[in-house]
Amino acid sequence: MKFGVLINEGPYQHQASDTAYKFIEAAIEEGHEIFRVFFYHDGVNNGTRLATPPQDDRHIPNRWTELAEKHEIDLVLCVAAAQRRGMVDEDEMKRNSKDANNIAGKFRISGLGQLIEAGIQADRMITFGD
Amino acid sequence: MLHTINKSPFEKDSLKTCLRYAEKGSSVLFIEDAVYACTKGTNFEKQITENQENISFYVLGPDLEARGLDNSNLTNNIEIIDYKGFVKLVAENEKTQNWL
Numbered sequence: 001m002k003f004g005v006l007i008n009e010g011p012y013q014h015q016a017s018d019t020a021y022k023f024i025e026a027a028i029e030e031g032h033e034i035f036r037v038f039f040y041h042d043g044v045n046n047g048t049r050l051a052t053p054p055q056d057d058r059h060i061p062n063r064w065t066e067l068a069e070k071h072e073i074d075l076v077l078c079v080a081a082a083q084r085r086g087m088v089d090e091d092e093m094k095r096n097s098k099d100a101n102n103i104a105g106k107f108r109i110s111g112l113g114q115l116i117e118a119g120i121q122a123d124r125m126i127t128f129g130d
Numbered sequence: 131m132l133h134t135i136n137k138s139p140f141e142k143d144s145l146k147t148c149l150r151y152a153e154k155g156s157s158v159l160f161i162e163d164a165v166y167a168c169t170k171g172t173n174f175e176k177q178i179t180e181n182q183e184n185i186s187f188y189v190l191g192p193d194l195e196a197r198g199l200d201n202s203n204l205t206n207n208i209e210i211i212d213y214k215g216f217v218k219l220v221a222e223n224e225k226t227q228n229w230l
C-alpha cells in the first residue's frame with residue numbers, strides 16, 4: 001500500500017516529527033511504500049542541514065536524510081512555508097539574492113501541488129502535527 | 131474510519147470533538163500526550179466506556195511507557211498496540227482523521 005505523510009511540526013518541538021519517523025519506519029518494515037513526506041508550516045524546519053543537537057540526542061534532520069537515502073523517499077518542503085522561515089536551497093538562494101542556503105541533501109523545495117498529488121496518488125494519507 | 135488524537139484531554143478537547151463525530155464501527159487511537167486520556171479514574175474514563183459499544187479504542191504502547199504508564203493504569207478494554215499495529219490500523223481503515 002502507498003502512504004502519503006504530512007508533517008506540520010518542527011523537530012524537537014513536541015513529538016510529531018518523532019512519531020512520523022517511527023510510523024514511516026514501521027510502514028516500510030511491513031512492506032508498504034512511502035509515496036512522499038510533505039513538510040508544511042513549522043515542519044519545514046526538519047530539513048535544515050545546519051542543526052547540531054547534543055551528541056547523546058537523536059539528530060532529527062540527519063535521520064530523515066538517512067531514511068530517505070536508504071528507501072528513496074521523496075522529502076518535500078513547502079516553498080511558501082520555507083521562505084517565511086529562512087529555509088533556502090540553492091535555487092531559492094539565487095532567486096531571492098540570499099548569501100547562503102541550508103537545506104539538507106535529500107530534501108527538496110516545492111509547492112502545495114505536491115501535497116495534493118500525494119493525496120491523490122497515495123492509498124492512505126496521514127497527518128502528524130500540533 | 132480511524133481517528134488519532136495526540137494531545138492530552140487535560141490540554142485540549144479533541145477527544146470530546148472526536149467522539150462527537152466518530153461513527154459506529156470506527157476506531158480511535160491515542161498517541162503522544164493523548165495517552166493520558168486512557169488513565170483510569172479520570173473524567174475521561176466514562177467518555178471512553180460510554181462509547182465502547184460503538185467504537186474500538188487503541189493506545190500506542192511506546193508512548194504509554196515513555197510516560198511511566200502501563201496496563202494497570204488503563205481504562206478497561208483499550209487495546210495496547212505498537213507502531214506496526216498503528217500502521218495496520220491506518221491500512222485497514224480507508225480514511226484517517228488526525229485530530230491535532
